[in-house]
Amino acid sequence: MLLASAASLLVPLVSWLYGDKPTLELPHETPQLRFELRHAHAVSSTSAHVIFSDVSPQALKRFAVADDPTGSTKSSYGVRSRLAKTYRPSSFAAHSRARLRSLRFGENEWLDWEEDEIMSPDVENREALLELAKMTNNAYVEPDDPAWYDLNGRWNITYPFGWEPEEDGFRGHVFATPDNSTIVISIKGTSAGVFGSGGTTAKRDKLNDNLLFSCCCARIDWTWTTVCGCYRGGWKCDQTCLEDSLIPESLFYPIGTNLYNNVTYMYPNANIWMTGHSLGGALSSLIGVTFGLPVVTFEAPGERLAATRLHLPSPPSTHHVTHVYHTADPIAMGTCNGVLSSCALGGYALETACHLGQSIVYDTVSNASWTVDIRTHGIVNVIEKLLSDPWPPSVEVGLDVPKAAAEVDCVECFSWEFGDFPA
16 A cells, blocks of 8 residues: 555656656636627517518618617627527427326426537636627617617627517527528517507517516406416415416417527527526526527526426436526516516516526625615626626626526415316
C-alpha cells in the first residue's frame, strides 16, 4: 500500500522532469450562432390555424440600414450556445396518447423518452440571455416599430405570426440561422395596459392567463365572473372540470403545439429553441416540455400547475427549461394575488408561483433595492436594467449570471380543495 502511494506521487514528478509534461485543457469558447428574422406567426381569428407572414427582402434591407443611434433596431442576433441534454418523446402521437389516457382515465401510459444532447442557449452567459430577451421583446412589435430591439448580426430576420390587424390571438416571430440549422420561436406575452402595449390580442391573452395561472377559474371573490364553471362554493374546485377547461383547440397551448409542428414542417432538419416573456414564456415552457426543446423564458408566471392540469407526461428531467426573473416582479414570484393586488385590479388572477425546469433569479430587492412593483414586469425593464450590464453579486463569485437552480418545496393554491365536486 505504501509503495503504491509512493509510486502515484513519483510518476508525475518523473514525467515532468523528462519533459513529458501533461497538457492543460483550456476551456473552449462556446460557439455563437447568428439569427435573422424570417417570419411573423399568428393565429387566424376564425379558426385555430397558425398563419405565417414572410419578411420581404426589401423590408429586411430597409430594416438593416435604419439610422438608429441607439442601436436598438438591428436585423440579427448573436447568441452563445453550448451542448445540453434534453428528453424528447418518441413521437408526438405517442405523447398525445399518453396524455389523453391520463386525462380521461387517470392512468399512466409508458412513454419512451429519447435522451439527446443538442446545441442549446448558453444560459450561463449574460449576453446570450440579453439577445434572447431582445427576441422576446420583438415578439410584441413588428420590425419597423420603434420599440424593436436590434440583434447583434447573427440571427436572420424572422417570419412573424399573427400580425394582421384583425388577428386577435397567438403572435410572435421565427428567427433562423443563415443555414437554417437552428430556429428560435419567440412567443408574445400578455398585451394589456398594465403589462405592455395592449392591442387586439388583449382579450384572448387575459382568458388564457386566467385559465392557466389561476387556482380556480379566476375566482378571486364573489364580484368576479369566472372563466370556467368549476367553482363549487367556499374554497372547493372541481378538478376534472378544471382539466377539461384547458382542452379546447382555440386555447394557446394547443395552438402552440400546432405552431411547433408547422415550423418543423418548414425546417425539418433544424434544432428548435423556444423563448418568450410572461404568458409567452410560460407557453414556451409548456411546448418545450412537450417536445424536449431548449427553452429560455423571462418573467413568466409559474406554469408547473398548468402542466399538471394539462396532463403533460413528465420527462426524466426538465432542466432544458430555464426561467429568468427577478424578485421585484410579483407576477413571476407568484405574489400578485388577492382582491387588492395590481393584477386583480387589472382583471387578472395570476396566482401560481412554481416553475418547471431551473430558474435564474436576480434578487433585485435585496441587492439593488428595487421595490416590488408590477411595473418591473416588462421585458424592456429586464433588457435595459437587468441584463445590459454585469450583475455585481454574480461577478463577485466568478459567474456571469445567478446560478440556475430547480425550485424545490414550492407551494401554491394551498387554500383551495381540489377534487370531485359535481355541479
